[in-house]
Amino acid sequence: MKKFKPSARQAEILSMVEQDGFVATEAMVATFDVTPQTIRRDLNELNTHGLLTRFHGGAGQSRSVQNHPYAHRRQTGVDAKRKIAEATAALIPNGASLFLNIGTTTEAVAEALLAHENLHVVTNNINVAQILSRNASFKIMIAGGEVRNHDGGITGVASTDFVRQFRMDIGVVGIGGINEDGSLLDFEYEEVRTAQMILENSRKTILVADQHKFGRRAMARMGHISDLDSLVTDAPLKKHYATLCEEADVSVHIAGRHVDEQPADKQN
Incomplete structure (x- = not known):
């Protein structure tokens, strides 16, 4: 053959798909x-040979078991991450936990928070802790567990158990991909377990995700x-996706645009 x-x-x-994760047909x-x-003919052929996955309105990566290397992710979408971080920081008041x-x-969010005062932060990200340590008014607590040498993430049972001990005002989480059915996906099970614990133990939850995460595949x-x-x-x-968010009463904030009044917090 x-x-x-x-x-x-x-x-x-x-x-394009390798760089951005998802590329729209238009x-x-x-x-x-x-x-x-x-x-569409190109996408169908590439999809048939397993080189990408065709979605409604575009195409994404075929792989769902491995994320881009950390160094690559740090260098891509920098402007988008900065804008998202600034918009997220605007949602977080001084003195919040x-x-x-x-x-x-989330590392970009940490940078954007440095102008805040008296934040109490729990993280399983060494890079986040190092960034936030530049503000003397912050109290920073870092989870125990296995340190991933490629990105400074801390994972494992100890990390999840540490997060379980807290009930914080706000949980800010990143994501590997968002499926068309609204599922939030990532690449490593142990990382996902700690993120789930963050969602469960936050009075208010904020997901930070650039446009290329929508339709991107991941296995966990x-x-x-x-x-x-x-x-x-x-x-x-x-x-x-706008309909999914509306039906779930999720407040959507587009970085750089006016932030509308948010709905009341959900009960946890």
Whole structure:
């Protein structure tokens, strides 16, 4: 059987998906100046050969078991993460207690919080703790457990048990991907267990996720959009996801836009 070799355009599509996690059909139409039908044929062929996964309105990565390397994630989407972080920090008052979990977006949130005062923070992210330690008014508590040398995340039973001991005002979590059914997904089970504990022990929950996380695959289920109070992202949601958030009474904040009044906190 002849080995499949992507065309030049298909190879560029794969590169876009590898970089961004998810690429909308209309973006590919504009980039390559071809019809939507042409892009759909490319996506169908690439999907057939297992090189990507076609979703409604675009395409995402075929792999669901491994995230991008940490160094790569730190260097991509920097402006989007900064905007999301600033919008998230605006939702957090001085003197609040909060969780911050593993991820480059939550690390950006930590940077954006440095102008705050008297925060009490529990984290399982060494990088977050180091960033926040630059503000002398903060009280920072870091979970025990196994330290991942590639990204400074702390995982395992000890990390989850440590988080269980607290009841915080706000839980800020990042995510690997958001499925079309509203499932919140990530790549490592142990990391997910600690994130689930954060959601359970926060009076208010905030998910920080850029537009490329929507439709992105990962194998471990952290929860569902309905578990959130707020979602902070960098672009307007597609209608499907906007409807999911509306039905679940999740307040959506688009970074850089006016933040509307939030609904009342959900009961935990």
